[in-house]
Amino acid sequence: MKRLWLSLVLLAAWPAQMAVAQTVASANAPLGAIASPDWPQQPADGDKGPLVGGRIHQRYRIATPTAVLASFDQVSRLNGAPPEASDVAADPLYGDTRVTLTLASFNARQLRPATTLAAPVNVTGQLIRFWTKPISNVDPRLNSYKIRLYSEGSPGSPGANYHEYNAAALIREGQKGGEQRWGSFTIPAGSFTAVGNGANLAAVTWAMVEVQANSSAGMTIAIGNVELVANALTKAKMIIAFDDQYPATINYASRVMARYGFRGVLYISPAIDAGRPGKLPTAQLKSLHDNLGWQIASQAWSTEASTTPGGIDVMTADQRTVEMAKLRNWQNALGLTGGGHGSYFSNVGATDMIAYPMFRQHFHSMRAYYFGEFGTVETYPWGDPMRIRAMGAGEFQWGNSASIYSSYWKNHVDRAMAQKGVGFIVFHDGLSGSLSNWQPAFDQLMAYLDANRAAIDVVTVEDLENP
Numbered sequence: 001m002k003r004l005w006l007s008l009v010l011l012a013a014w015p016a017q018m019a020v021a022q023t024v025a026s027a028n029a030p031l032g033a034i035a036s037p038d039w040p041q042q043p044a045d046g047d048k049g050p051l052v053g054g055r056i057h058q059r060y061r062i063a064t065p066t067a068v069l070a071s072f073d074q075v076s077r078l079n080g081a082p083p084e085a086s087d088v089a090a091d092p093l094y095g096d097t098r099v100t101l102t103l104a105s106f107n108a109r110q111l112r113p114a115t116t117l118a119a120p121v122n123v124t125g126q127l128i129r130f131w132t133k134p135i136s137n138v139d140p141r142l143n144s145y146k147i148r149l150y151s152e153g154s155p156g157s158p159g160a161n162y163h164e165y166n167a168a169a170l171i172r173e174g175q176k177g178g179e180q181r182w183g184s185f186t187i188p189a190g191s192f193t194a195v196g197n198g199a200n201l202a203a204v205t206w207a208m209v210e211v212q213a214n215s216s217a218g219m220t221i222a223i224g225n226v227e228l229v230a231n232a233l234t235k236a237k238m239i240i241a242f243d244d245q246y247p248a249t250i251n252y253a254s255r256v257m258a259r260y261g262f263r264g265v266l267y268i269s270p271a272i273d274a275g276r277p278g279k280l281p282t283a284q285l286k287s288l289h290d291n292l293g294w295q296i297a298s299q300a301w302s303t304e305a306s307t308t309p310g311g312i313d314v315m316t317a318d319q320r321t322v323e324m325a326k327l328r329n330w331q332n333a334l335g336l337t338g339g340g341h342g343s344y345f346s347n348v349g350a351t352d353m354i355a356y357p358m359f360r361q362h363f364h365s366m367r368a369y370y371f372g373e374f375g376t377v378e379t380y381p382w383g384d385p386m387r388i389r390a391m392g393a394g395e396f397q398w399g400n401s402a403s404i405y406s407s408y409w410k411n412h413v414d415r416a417m418a419q420k421g422v423g424f425i426v427f428h429d430g431l432s433g434s435l436s437n438w439q440p441a442f443d444q445l446m447a448y449l450d451a452n453r454a455a456i457d458v459v460t461v462e463d464l465e466n467p
Helices: 002-022 168-175 247-258 282-291 317-336 356-362 404-419 438-451 461-467
Strands: 068-070 083-086 100-102 110-113 129-138 140-151 162-166 183-186 193-195 206-213 219-229 236-242 265-267 294-300 341-343 364-368 388-392 422-427 456-458
Touching: 129 140, 129 168, 129 438, 140 168, 140 219, 168 183, 168 317, 183 282, 183 461, 193 461, 206 219, 236 247, 236 404, 247 282, 247 438, 265 282, 265 341, 282 294, 282 317, 294 317, 294 461, 317 356, 317 422, 364 461, 404 422, 404 456
Parallel strands: 068 206, 236 265, 236 422, 236 456, 265 294, 294 341, 341 364, 364 388, 388 422
Antiparallel strands: 068 219, 083 100, 100 219, 110 206, 129 183, 129 219, 140 162, 140 206, 162 193
């Protein structure tokens, strides 16, 4: 009996001992970043799980293409490859090399696939996705990145009839000049322009890319496939978002939006602004979330600085893991959902490759704030879930414009409806009353969205990603 009692005591103690053994951080990891004791190849800094807060439960799955219109995985599989194209082993997208184009002249260079599709595809109403990885000087030296769709001819003899879209501005603004991660963009097929007689968009058989620099000083870019992706939307969507918890703006907006049953997305940096003077009280955050259905999304935790002392870029990778784990733990403590979607902030943006692993680890999608109007609004599936394109409402670029509604906000909604895409506008403190034209303009915006419910829905990011 004594032996049985001793065995039971040891058995009861065993799980606790194992649990302790599994949560011992390495000596060089900050409190809260947990090393994997059974992984001897783990880096000294980075790739560790958080002690508290956890992480998002699932990642956003990149959309599966329905067809590959142009395959660019090896130089040997290009039709008439330009001499500036090479296979490079570093950071491949497909297999163990990437197709890389290095330009040192003003000459346009074409990348054509080895062959056409076995059967034509209908791209009408669908999305064209393409992949790029800037290596050096893409911004400002990329002059054009023309994607061409063909329904006749062949890669060896293209012909003069095609549809074309120049994506240079998207790439330069979205990925900038230094070396970046692989990223993707999606363009509605309807945004392509006919050249010659154009292509038959109901029977596209292949695509090519033509790249040209605006300088002979040198530019390098890695190039991935051109793909067809199904548009998940049969009707446009509109997201109304807010940064930084400005009470007067949130109070005004939430009141007006509630008149129509509309919900917003609020991005917060809790240790910086939650419950502080001049910011929203936490009770109001809970009410917006629980009672009005707002999504409480994520920004920073304790700092939005980048390279100044204590900033995100000067932290270790393990410290960045802890930073976001604290944010997640705070969200859990307050019972707020929606924080698996985040936003870049201040000087820590979508092209910050020091901070990017932190965002990738903790969020399934990220919003990027753009200045100025969009010729083409976002799509769903997202062009790149880690760089969702959102238009700033205009506090920093248009100020108290008398035409803030008619020239900017309404145009954005109209483009979304025409494209069957996603309009996305982000406000800061523009609705506080200090900009006299903004509150009446916001009233007009809400009324316009209400009047066009047959063509556009007001949603949150969470509505799209987790319907």
